Amino acid sequence: MPQILQNVSLTNRNTFGVEAYAQWFCEINNEVDLKELYTSSLFHNQKLLVLGGGSNLLFTKNFEGLVIHLNNKSIRYNIDGDDVFVSAGAGKNWNELVTFCVDHEFAGMENLSLIPGSVGASPVQNIGAYGVELMDIFHSCRAFEIETGNIHEFDNAACHFSYRNSIFKQKLKGKFIITEVTFKLSKNFYPKLDYGEIKKELKIRGLLNPSIVNVSEVVSHIRINKLPDPATIGNAGSFFKNPVIGVEKFGHIKSVFPDIIYYIVDNDHFKLAAGWLIEQCGWKGKVIGNTGTWKNQALVLVNHGKATGAEIFNLSSEIINSVQKRFEIVLEREVHII
Ligand code: FAD
Ligand code: EPU
Numbered sequence: 517m518p519q520i521l522q523n524v525s526l527t528n529r530n531t532f533g534v535e536a537y538a539q540w541f542c543e544i545n546n547e548v549d550l551k552e553l554y555t556s557s558l559f560h561n562q563k564l565l566v567l568g569g570g571s572n573l574l575f576t577k578n579f580e581g582l583v584i585h586l587n588n589k590s591i592r593y594n595i596d597g598d599d600v601f602v603s604a605g606a607g608k609n610w611n612e613l614v615t616f617c618v619d620h621e622f623a624g625m626e627n628l629s630l631i632p633g634s635v636g637a638s639p640v641q642n643i644g645a646y647g648v649e650l651m652d653i654f655h656s657c658r659a660f661e662i663e664t665g666n667i668h669e670f671d672n673a674a675c676h677f678s679y680r681n682s683i684f685k686q687k688l689k690g691k692f693i694i695t696e697v698t699f700k701l702s703k704n705f706y707p708k709l710d711y712g713e714i715k716k717e718l719k720i721r722g723l724l725n726p727s728i729v730n731v732s733e734v735v736s737h738i739r740i741n742k743l744p745d746p747a748t749i750g751n752a753g754s755f756f757k758n759p760v761i762g763v764e765k766f767g768h769i770k771s772v773f774p775d776i777i778y779y780i781v782d783n784d785h786f787k788l789a790a791g792w793l794i795e796q797c798g799w800k801g802k803v804i805g806n807t808g809t810w811k812n813q814a815l816v817l818v819n820h821g822k823a824t825g826a827e828i829f830n831l832s833s834e835i836i837n838s839v840q841k842r843f844e845i846v847l848e849r850e851v852h853i854i
Contacts, residue, residue, distance in 0.1 A: 517552045517553070517555075518542050518543060518549045518552060519542065519543070520553075520556070520558060520582070521540070521541045521542070522539065522540060523538075523539065524537065524540075524541035524583070525537055526575060526579070529567060529585070530570035530571075530573060530574075530575055530752075531569065531570055531571040531632060531746035531750060532570075532574055532746075532750040532751060532819050532823075532828060533819055534574070534824060534825040534828065535575075535824070536575035536577065536579060537578045538578070538579045538582075539562070539578070539579065539580050539581055540558060540562060540581065540582040541582070541583045541585070542583070542584050542585070543585050543587050544584055544585065544586050544587060544607075546588050546695075547658075547660065547667060547695050550665075550695070551665060553584070554665040558582055559582065562581040562582040563579075563581030564581060564582050564583075564690070565579055565581060565582070565583045565584070565854065566583075566584050566585075566586070566693050566694075567583050567585050568586070568606070568634030568637040569609070569610075569632055569637070571632035571633040571746065571753065572633060572637065572641065572752055572850070572851055572852060573851060573853075573854055574828055574829060574851050574852070574853055574854065575854050576824075576825035576853060576854065577826075577854075579854060584693065585607075586605070586606040586693070586695065587607040588605030588606060588607045588695065588696070589604075589605050589607050589608040589609075589612075590604070590605040590608070591603070591608065591613065591616055595703070598702055598704050599700060599702060599703075600620075600622045600701040601699070601700060601701075602616075602698065602699045602701055603697070603698040603699075604635045604697055604699075605636075605695070606634060606636025606637075606693075606694050606695050606696060606697065607636065608634065608635040609633075609634060609635075610631050610632065610635055610643075611629065611630050611631065613635055614626070614630075614732065615629075617699075617701060618728050618729055618732045621703070621705070622701040623702045623705040623706070623728055624653040624699065624700070624702055625653060625699065626731040626732040626735065627645060627646040627647055627648035627708055627711075627731065628643065628644075628646075628648055628650070628735075629732040629733075629736045629739075630735065630736045631643055631645060631753075632746060635696075635697050636694045636697070638650050639654060639657055639670075639684060640684045640685060640694070641680045641682065642677045642678065642679070642680060642681060644680070645739075646711045646714055646738070647708045647709075647711045647714075649679075650677070651675070651677035653699045653701060654677070654697070654699060654700075655672065655698040655699055655700040656670060656671045656672070656698045657669070657670050657675075657695075657697040658694070658695050658696040658697075659692035659693060659694045659695060660692065660693040660695055661691065661692055662690070662691055662692065662693065663691065667695070668692065670683075679757070679758075679760065705728050707726055707731055714731070714734055714735065714738070717734045717737060717738060718730070718731075721734070741812070742812050743810070743813060743816060744810050744818055749810075749818050750819030750823070751810065751816050751819065752817075753850075753851075754791075754815045754816060754850050755815060755816065755817040755832055755835075755849060755850060755851050756790045756794075756815060756832075756835075756836075756848060756850055757790065757847070757848050757849075758779075758787050758788060758789060758790045759787070759793075759845050759847060759848070760785050760786070760788075761785065761786055761788065762786075763783075763785070763786070765844075766778070766786040769788075769843060769844075769845075773843070776789075776792065777789035788845070790839075790847055791813055791814045791815035792814075793839050793842075793843055793847070794809065794814040794815060795814040796842065796843075797838040797839055798838075799814050799838070801814075804831055805823070806819065806820050806821050806822050806823035806824075806827055807819060807820060807823045807827050807828050807831045808831070809835075817831060817835075825854075829853060832849060
């Protein structure tokens with residue numbers, strides 16, 4: 517039976533660095549550990565929280581229940597013609613996996629370099645950055661069903677991926693613990709350079725035919741310049757999703773705010789840059805007590821030191837209110853509020 521600890525600090529286990537305690541805490545090394553934990557009454561009688569790297573959640577209070585942290589970090593791969601199938605344990609650090617694949621010249625993940633967090637959380641919100649989403653390279657995952665203790669396998673279609681969304685945030689929220697993810701990568705490298713900033717930086721570096729390593733390095737460089745490093749300033753990346761709105765509403769907003777930053781999703785939908793909306797409301801770089809928004813990216817809420825989760829949450833509510841007042845758009849939090 518894996519050890520269950522009581523009253524464990526989570527302050528170093530969330531990238532906001534806010535103080536919170538877990539009533540119970542258990543570290544899991546493999547699926548056998550999970551099956552054993554399943555036989556304990558705590559597993560069934562307590563609220564459960566699967567905690568990866570804590571880089572997409574905000575603790576607003578202590579967690580009264582059992583926190584489960586997966587520690588399985590294995591990587592296996594299998595080459596089939598031009599395809600490379602890489603399987604990684606849920607506890608593996610995401611960027612360590614990306615680095616492994618980049619070093620082996622397995623193409624597909626390089627645009628997702630330097631995203632914090634664990635492999636196990638990556639399908640939950642279908643992580644994405646710089647023109648690539650997890651769903652583009654996701655093959656399947658293994659997941660432990662909390663109610664029955666059985667292992668299920670989900671293929672790409674079964675996960676119902678969309679922008680920052682999956683079945684694990686919707687119908688199956690809180691019902692499965694993802695234990696391993698398999699990615700379909702390629703031995704052939706077709707760089708995805710649509711994102712303007714990548715092209716610009718490659719040009720500065722004189723890289724006309726970039727390698728996988730070049731793209732990974734350029735993405736990392738852009739991210740380091742734009743986003744605060746949680747090791748020095750607490751944050752969870754984008755606090756809100758970029759809102760997707762219908763064509764009619766978009767037409768109205770564009771006529772009032774012609775400079776609005778947007779992307780075409782399809783014939784009927786437009787995605788707005790939430791960072792721009794928040795900046796227009798005067799929040800960019802603002803310091804409010806122990807909290808604020810990041811000076812280079814208004815979409816990122818930060819902990820300037822000793823902020824509580826509740827303070828950060830209250831700031832997010834104020835931002836939602838002011839954006840709604842000015843643009844009649846309700847921002848949705850991307851970060852999981854605990
Ligand atoms: P956690 O925060 O620990 O958990 C997040 C959610 O997933 C929780 O609901 C948790 O219960 C659930 N969960 C975790 N592990 C499992 C599991 N094994 N099984 C089932 N459920 C699980 N995200 C992007 O998409 N793109 C970015 O560019 C990006 N940039 C970021 C930059 C910074 C500086 C930071 C701090 C965050 C950024 N993020 C980004 C957000 C974050 O890195 C991702 O959401 C990441 O996947 C979270 O992983 P985690 O292990 O920290 O998850
Ligand atoms: N912008 C502003 N003001 C700001 C911030 C942004 O005007 O304060 C403008 C930028 O100038 C740019 C546009 O908004 O024209 C978009 O900004 P950026 O390229 O920084 O990307 P984003 O839409 O803010 C999204 C993801 C990030 C991801 C980047 C790169 C969401 C919610 N966020 O941010 O993901 O890294 O694109 O692909 O989709 C995360 O999810 O935590 C995250 C960091």
